Amino acid sequence: MGREPVRSALKRERVRDHLMELVESRDPGDAIPSERTLCDQLGVSRPTLRSAVDELVTTGLLVREHGRGMFVARAKITQELVPDASTHRLPQASGSWASQVLELTTVQAGARVGRKLRISPAAEITYIARLRLVDGEPMAIEYLHVPAGLVRGLRPADMESGDFYDLLRDRHGVRVHEAVQSIEPTVTNEEEARLIGVPVLSPALLFERLTRDDTGRPVEYVHSVYRGDRYRIVSRLALGDGAPAGPAGLPDGGRHHPGIPPGDLAGRGEVSAQMVGDVQPAD
Secondary structure (H helix, E strand, O other), rough: OOOOOOOOOOOHHHHHHHHHHHHHOOOOOEEEEOHHHHHHOOOHHHHHHHHHHHHHHHHOOOOEEEEEEEEOOOOOOOOOOOOOOOEEEEEEOOEEEEEEEEEEEEOOEEEEHHHHHHOOOEEEEEEEEEEEEOOOOOEEEEEEEEEEEOOOOHHHHHHHOOOOHHHHHHHHHOOEEEEEEEEEEEEHHHHHHHHHHOOOOEEEEEEEEEEEEOOOOEEEEEEEEEEOOOEEEEEEEEOOOOOOOHHOHHHHHHHOOOEEEEOOOOOEEEEEEEEEOOOOOOO
C-alpha cells in the first residue's frame, strides 16, 4: 500500500477518535463544535470530516438538526451478554483465517485512546490496522492500539501469523488475563467498504475490546468492523430449572438476556452463556 493511502487512513482514524472523544465527554443533547470549527482544529478537509460525522450520525451517536448544529444523541441501551458468574469463551469462527497488515506505525495515543489505556495522551502507542480474511476473502478490518513500550520491535509479519496474545506472552512477557468487549451495529465508511468489498454504508458489526494483563493493566484497545452480510454472533444459554429467583424477588435478578424479555427466565437463577462467531456462506 502506498504512503498516501496509509496517511489518509490514519487521518480518518484520528478524526473518528476525536469525534468519539467529544461524544463520550459530553451528555446527551450537548452540542459539539461546527464542521468548520472541527476542520480548523483537526487540520482536515470538509469531506474527510463530514464522512466521519455521517458515520456517527448513521450509527446513532450524533444527531444533526438543520439550522442548529450537531448534538450528542441519547445514550444507547447497554446489556451484558454474559452474567458475571457464567463461563465464557472467546469467539471461534469457521473457515481459514489470515491477516494482512495495512499499517503499523508509532503515534501519540491522543485523549480517547490514552484514557482507555490509562496512559498520557502524549504517550506513544503502536497502531496497527489489519485486514482479516477468511478463506482468502476480506471479512473484517481491525484497528489495534497497544502501548509502544510493551511491543518494541513489533513487525508487520508478527501480526500476519500466529496468535497476538501468544506473541505478547512469549516475546514481551505480557500475560493477558481478561477483556471487556462490546458489539453493536454500524455501517461501513468509504475506506472500510473498499477494503472488505461491500457497498458504502453497508450493515456491519462494530466490536470494541479493552484487554488487561494479569496485573489489571490495560494492554490493548481494539475496534473492529466485521461484514454484516457474512458474519453473525451466536449465543448459547444454559437454562437450568428450579434455581431460586434473583435478588429482591425479581425474576432473573431484575436482568434479561438478548432476545428474551424480562420475566421469561423467572426462577432459573444464573444463566450461563457462550458466544461464538459464525461466518456465513457467500451467496
